[in-house]
């Protein structure tokens with residue numbers, strides 16, 4: 554008998570209070586603690602059921618515990634877990650082939666999160682500019698309200714000052730322009746710019762779709778100045794908008810694309826995709842990570858990609874999206890004192906709160922949670938819906954029913 558199994562540390566009772574007792578307080582998690590989930594169904598410690606319209610922040614796009622992924626991962630777990638980058642492995646080679654065949658890219662770099670994918674993209678862009686044009690070309694242009702991750706570099710590139718306060722000194726040569734402002738973009742992208750980074754649809758910043766004319770203007774100025782255009786598709790990618798990647802439907806091809814979140818359906822993985830010419834500017838030792846492209850993460854991502862990247866799967870995402878947009882439009886019309894105009898793309902949907910309910914999106918998601926529907930916010934003023942892409946018509950109708958109940962509850966409490 555293994556003495557450790559008898560010690561009780563793996564099975565002792567824990568509660569939400571334990572979080573406050575032993576976790577660094579970087580989050581304020583919900584009062585309920587989820588213990589089990591399948592598809593879009595989730596249960597907490599008390600056995601209460603919830604319909605999950607968060608997908609772990611646009612991550613579990615194939616739902617919780619998808620049988621194909623469980624099966625593929627289980628087989629890989631019983632075969633090979635980890636090697637380190639002194640060796641490659643079959644799953645990561647297949648994943649790189651699949652991603653480069655499916656996109657503009659010829660080369661892939663793997664890491665473990667969205668922030669790391671963006672960190673790699675920004676470092677590659679700096680290296681490319683320094684080698685090709687000289688060290689003066691180092692400026693990075695990004696958008697206000699953007700979100701690119703929490704490493705010191707990516708959080709400084711992100712356009713939300715509240716996330717960098719107290720962490721100074723910050724990396725230098727970073728400028729922020731208003732999202733969708735073409736004139737500002739033209740003025741800001743000067744000859745000393747190494748990279749422009751943009752979310753084709755801003756997620757954390759409030760679910761704000763990028764104007765195709767703005768994205769095209771970024772592409773034009775990058776071409777004129779030799780800057781690289783980076784699309785951060787960490788949230789918008791892997792089928793979320795109804796295209797495999799959002800760039801495929803906005804008429805603009807980036808030089809570097811970053812992907813994470815849904816790529817692993819909850820198994821941590823990040824990817825940076827780029828062209829062969831740009832990738833050449835990284836060489837052996839330029840960049841790396843211990844876990845990047847490990848066989849477990851690569852196996853899951855390969856199966857995620859294979860499932861999502863089919864015309865019928867993506868067509869269903871658009872169909873589900875149209876139904877939710879119709880429901881939310883009607884909801885907003887019925888409760889004008891609570892909601893504004895629905896926006897977003899595919900199954901990344903934002904419902905801004907009305908003036909009279911300003912800053913209280915969380916009050917609404919809490920009311921929905923108590924009625925059994927998990928929702929997200931995107932800033933204090935926007936309710937965000939990001940259900941798994943496999944959401945059914947019946948689940949869409951159920952979410953609508955609960956949101957109406959939550960609206961009534963919030964109004965009754967006011």
Ligand SMILES: *Cc1c(COP(=O)(O)O)cnc(C)c1O
Pocket residue numbers: 665666667668669671700701702703752756757785786787788789813814
């Ligand atoms: C979530 C997110 C990130 C950061 O990803 P992590 O995996 O949390 O590091 C970066 N960019 C965008 C657009 C995101 O939505």
